[in-house]
Amino acid sequence: MVRLITHNLLACHAKGCTSNNFPLQFKDIQVELREAEFNSDFLRGFLPRIEWAALVDASRQLGDTSLPAEQPEMLDDDFLQKLHHVLLEIHVEEGAMICPNCHHVYPISNGIPNMLLAEHEIG
Amino acid sequence: MGEFYLFAFAQAHEEFRIPELQSIAELHNFTIKFQSEVNVHRPFMILELESEEHARTLARRCILVKAVCEFYARGLSYEELHEQNRARLPKWGCYIPDTSFRFMVTAYNHSIPQARQRAVVEDFSYMGFLGKIDMKNPEVTMICYEEYRDKRGMTREKHEGDGEFEEAFFGRLIEEGSARSLIRKFDVKKRVYYGNTSMEAEISLLMANQTLASPGKLIYDPFIGTGSMAYTTAHFGAMVFGSDIDGRQMRGKANQPGIIRAAAQYGVAGRIVDLCTFDVTRNPWRCGELFDAIITDPPYGVRAGAKRLGRKPRPGKPADDLRSPETIMKNRPDDQPYIPPTKPYELSSLASDLVQLARYMLKPQGRLVFFLPTVTDEYEELDIQTMLCEGMEVVANSLQNFGSWGRRLITIRKATSERFPPPSFEVSSGELEASSLHVPAHKDFREKYFQGFKNSNFEQPVQDNH
Ligand SMILES: C[S@@+](CC[C@H](N)C(=O)[O-])C[C@H]1O[C@@H](n2cnc3c(N)ncnc32)[C@H](O)[C@@H]1O
Ligand SMILES: [Zn+2]
Numbered sequence: 001m002v003r004l005i006t007h008n009l010l011a012c013h014a015k016g017c018t019s020n021n022f023p024l025q026f027k028d029i030q031v032e033l034r035e036a037e038f039n040s041d042f043l044r045g046f047l048p049r050i051e052w053a054a055l056v057d058a059s060r061q062l063g064d065t066s067l068p069a070e071q072p073e074m075l076d077d078d079f080l081q082k083l084h085h086v087l088l089e090i091h092v093e094e095g096a097m098i099c100p101n102c103h104h105v106y107p108i109s110n111g112i113p114n115m116l117l118a119e120h121e122i123g
Numbered sequence: 124m125g126e127f128y129l130f131a132f133a134q135a136h137e138e139f140r141i142p143e144l145q146s147i148a149e150l151h152n153f154t155i156k157f158q159s160e161v162n163v164h165r166p167f168m169i170l171e172l173e174s175e176e177h178a179r180t181l182a183r184r185c186i187l188v189k190a191v192c193e194f195y196a197r198g199l200s201y202e203e204l205h206e207q208n209r210a211r212l213p214k215w216g217c218y219i220p221d222t223s224f225r226f227m228v229t230a231y232n233h234s235i236p237q238a239r240q241r242a243v244v245e246d247f248s249y250m251g252f253l254g255k256i257d258m259k260n261p262e263v264t265m266i267c268y269e270e271y272r273d274k275r276g277m278t279r280e281k282h283e284g285d286g287e288f289e290e291a292f293f294g295r296l297i298e299e300g301s302a303r304s305l306i307r308k309f310d311v312k313k314r315v316y317y318g319n320t321s322m323e324a325e326i327s328l329l330m331a332n333q334t335l336a337s338p339g340k341l342i343y344d345p346f347i348g349t350g351s352m353a354y355t356t357a358h359f360g361a362m363v364f365g366s367d368i369d370g371r372q373m374r375g376k377a378n379q380p381g382i383i384r385a386a387a388q389y390g391v392a393g394r395i396v397d398l399c400t401f402d403v404t405r406n407p408w409r410c411g412e413l414f415d416a417i418i419t420d421p422p423y424g425v426r427a428g429a430k431r432l433g434r435k436p437r438p439g440k441p442a443d444d445l446r447s448p449e450t451i452m453k454n455r456p457d458d459q460p461y462i463p464p465t466k467p468y469e470l471s472s473l474a475s476d477l478v479q480l481a482r483y484m485l486k487p488q489g490r491l492v493f494f495l496p497t498v499t500d501e502y503e504e505l506d507i508q509t510m511l512c513e514g515m516e517v518v519a520n521s522l523q524n525f526g527s528w529g530r531r532l533i534t535i536r537k538a539t540s541e542r543f544p545p546p547s548f549e550v551s552s553g554e555l556e557a558s559s560l561h562v563p564a565h566k567d568f569r570e571k572y573f574q575g576f577k578n579s580n581f582e583q584p585v586q587d588n589h
Contacts, residue, residue, distance in 0.1 A: 117432065
């Protein structure tokens with residue numbers, strides 16, 4: 001935790017930050033790999049929600065180059081295994097996520113990202 | 124045309140029984156036919172099901188089912204019961220020749236003296252079973268239940284009133300309810316991490332069943348606290364996301380977050396997808412339609428007050444009380460990041476916001492399962508209607524009664540595939556309407572709770588000590 005599935009769903013939500021606010025950029029991170037149980041129904045169900053380019057970028061940033069740049073049409077087992085690994089088995093434990101637009105820093109500590117906004121950042 | 128099955132329920136959470144049965148049937152794609160005169164307050168129900176397999180499925184997953192039998196007979200008296208049972212020979216005739224068996228006689232709200240238990244068994248001898256009696260490992264178990272009136276509050280001898288039952292039931296045991304043992308497994312006191320907001324095990328399990336939790340699903344608790352419902356939901360195979368405005372609730376004291384430690388105890392740590400700290404009314408979700416269900420116990424202000432980012436309007440305080448962003452950033456320690464000020468969040472607006480949030484965040488057909496505290500005497504059906512919005516339908520509404528107050532477990536289905544915008548979390552038009560037309564009994568619940576539900580005028584809000 002933070003897994004890439006989560007990273008793919010979080011956008012900066014500071015006041016007025018509504019464009020170029022996704023994906024957040026990882027900074028000074030510590031990564032751990034942990035095996036997760038494979039469930040192809042879960043992956044297929046989640047696929048329509050994925051921002052593919054953001055996922056590929058994030059995974060490459062973390063040193064995993066297994067995903068193709070374009071989301072394939074055929075969901076064969078080999079592809080689902082790779083997707084599974086990228087979405088669920090790479091955990092960012094420490095570090096921060098930074099908004100590419102307003103540069104808000106969302107710190108990650110013991111695997112929990114702090115997405116709270118400060119007072120002056122709420123709409 | 125189905126067959127009839129006799130269900131015996133645990134003596135708890137009466138209003139939760141039917142919703143739970145229906146949820147598990149829906150999850151497994153079968154239907155239950157209820158008889159026209161079901162009384163949820165009675166511990167026995169005869170249900171019509173298409174197959175014995177369905178009966179077993181319910182016995183294995185429903186927390187409130189104690190046992191499921193093939194139904195043979197019922198009666199206000201034993202004469203009536205036996206007459207019916209003789210007529211059901213085609214059902215039990217196959218066990219006559221050489222099936223090992225035992226008979227059990229038991230009662231609800233009563234204990235039958237052994238001598239009479241034996242007498243009751245004797246009276247079934249006309250069934251003529253020829254197999255051997257085996258009390259330990261029989262091929263079939265026949266059960267006779269006597270249902271007595273609730274004797275709570277009355278002082279009586281143990282066996283007093285023996286035989287004066289309301290009704291008796293008879294059938295062949297198919298399966299004992301095995302999900303009930305999960306209540307012990309998820310006992311809060313035996314959990315490596317819990318807090319004063321933790322939800323008791325039985326209710327956490329019932330809630331998980333209302334979400335239709337199963338492998339492949341993604342379920343969200345936006346007020347996750349110490350995670351009680353995350354464990355039960357994950358136990359049934361779902362992946363779970365959690366968030367809370369207060370990171371300390373999710374973490375506890377050790378390095379590894381408390382929720383992860385407790386989830387590991389139950390073997391489901393891998394199913395906790397992630398935990399995030401944020402105010403759900405200021406949330407960072409990039410898009411909607413993510414979750415199969417939302418399961419939550421919103422902060423209703425008794426132990427953990429509802430809060431949201433912002434400041435309470437405090438007349439007399441100068442505006443420069445607000446710290447500048449620079450000071451805030453400079454004084455921020457690394458491990459415990461800046462905790463912004465919060466203001467109270469009134470329950471009736473929280474409830475309707477939650478329904479709108481669920482409409483945005485749920486996939487079509489997804490379910491929102493949550494508790495709504497309410498003042499028992501003031502509650503009206505309309506209270507629930509006022510918090511609904513287009514596309515959201517109530518599936519179940521079960522009261523857990525604590526006397527002057529209670530809480531209702533509400534299950535709502537997103538009955539639309541239309542897309543809706545995220546809620547604004549401003550005072551909604553629905554809410555304005557609600558407050559001008561109908562004031563639900565859960566409005567200002569916290570204040571009413573601390574005043575003992577005496578008056579309905581709340582000039583002086585009670586001090587928040589959280
Ligand atoms: C009743 S408790 C939930 C308890 C949880 N079911 C458990 O097992 O511990 C409510 C939780 O809501 C959190 N909370 C209150 N206001 C919130 C908000 N605006 N956004 C997110 N979480 C909030 C509180 O920190 C508290 O942990
Ligand atoms: Zn931003």
